[in-house]
Amino acid sequence: MYFAPNAKVAALQEKLQAFMDRHIYPNEARYAAEVESGDRWKPSVVMEELKAKAREQGLWNLFLAHSKNGPGLTNLEYAPLCEIMGRSPIAPEAFNCAAPDTGNMETIDQYGTEEQKAQWLKPLLEGRIRSCFAMTEPAVASSDATNIESSIVRDGDDYVINGRKWWTTGAPDPRCKIAIFMGKTDPRHPDRYRQQSMVLVPMETPGVKVVRPLTVFGYDDAPNGHAEVLFDNVRVPRSNILLGEGRGFEIAQGRLGPGRIHHCMRSIGMAERALEDMCRRAKSRVAFGKPLSEQGVTLERIAEARIAIEQARLLVFKAAYMMDTVGNKVARAEIAMIKVAVPNMLTRVVDMSMQLHGAAGMSDDFGLAKVYAGARSLRFADGPDEVHRAQIARLELKKYN
Known part of the structure; x- marks a missing residue:
């Protein structure tokens, strides 16, 4: 194992560090001031400016390892770059490398259909929308994912979704347009690891309700935040399933x-x-x-x-x-x-x-x-x-x- 950066990574490190010094660190206070003034859940103006600058300089979607949609970096090559971005709480979003979008983009990139990629992955990669991942539930110990009780029931050409999720990072953000929802399609399956499925749920679908933002030690992490979300008889097409039933x-x-x-x-x-x-x-x-x-x-x-x-x-x-x-x-x-x-x-x-x-x-x-x-x-x-x-x-x- 040889961990010294190669020439490509070293050049990106230098470029990233210069961007951090010139644009990220000087704007941290401005970003915080924007969030604190007026509507805390309104997207920051300075963040959109930073995203545009980062994209112009090619410092965009660096996280996608082994994907045609990314710059072709390996996980090891990305590690020192991600470390630089981690130095500021506002940097990951500026480079379109923030959670939970990174995980959701990788999920759709790896498991989604071409139609799903065109509808949701493309705008996520472009930074035009944001996303959330609805897995954890307040009623069960969700550290064991087989405990999840939310239901995904087939009804003709649709799925009907019911469940209450929380710690759904990104859900309060008005830019959040899509959720990856995990629930059970076959709760009686003898293999408890084949009971769950994942389905794409547009946040504007009737029955999706952001109940409240949650705080972490008193911080609400606006304008992205974490939320409790209710899914009440939410109906989506069966084509929104990821990979297939029982693959969640x-x-x-x-x-x-x-x-x-x-x-x-x-x-x-x-x-x-x-x-x-x-x-x-x-x-x-x-x-x-x-x-x-x-x-x-x-x-x-x-x-x-x-x-x-x-x-x-x-x-x-x-x-x-x-x-x-x-x-x-x-x-x-x-x-x-x-x-x-x-x-x-x-x-x-x-x-x-x-x-x-x-x-x-x-x-x-x-x-x-x-x-x-x-x-x-x-x-x-x-x-x-x-x-x-x-x-x-x-x-x-x-x-x-």
Whole structure:
């Protein structure tokens, strides 16, 4: 395994970093001000400006590995680029590389029909619309996807959909035009992994109701956000099914692998920025007669953060390399490992940075509190730590059968 970037990736890294310095970082405050003023769920003007600039410069849809619709980057090639984008909360959307759109685009690209791609993938790739993924339900433990109770029932040439979902990221966004909905088409199937299906549901379909936006540690993440969504006798054509009935669990496994590693790649970048903030604060503040940078506990925390980031990055690179060379199924242990290790690392590094900032670290002045909230939520997103640890342990024990 050789992780140094090739010439193509190095050139993209340089271009991305220049774009971040020139356009992204200087506009973070403007973006936040736009969201806070007026209708919080109205799309940001500055974001649309950034998207246009990024597309003009060819920094667009970099995430699509092994697809004719992307730039042809492998997961390993995309990793350092995604890390750069992860340094700013507004950057992924600016480059059309934000969740949940990335996972949804990959899903439709891999499993959709040509008609489905023309209707939904094309405008998503162009950044004209956004999307959501409706899987988690409030009534059941959705970390076990076989628990899902929402129904997808055949009725002539249609499916009738009923269910209540929540933590449906992107649903409150007025640009969200399509949902990938997971429910059961055959709840009596003897194979519990063949009971579920996925179907495309336009958000404007009668019976789809965004009940409320949800908050993460008090943050609503407007204008994208997370929502509880009710599907009440929603009727869509049977042609909206993805791959076929009973293939939902299979699609979920295919979708979540890239989604998990993208979260982890971005988290490395955010951890780097939190460490930079910690070092700058340590150099600029004096306590008990000397700079914080000369305090023993500060030196220890900076060292711990650097070690943790480097370890996490190498594990992410290894997972990306294996996804490219042996496939997601063989790399499932590595994908599970990074999904546990990286969000925990980010939470720890941000926590140390907050501590060094004192009470200011808990405010929104430095952005660390919101990053901490997002990092902590990643220990649930795309499967909680406990599920991934159990999978890692089972795969380890299989070696001794």
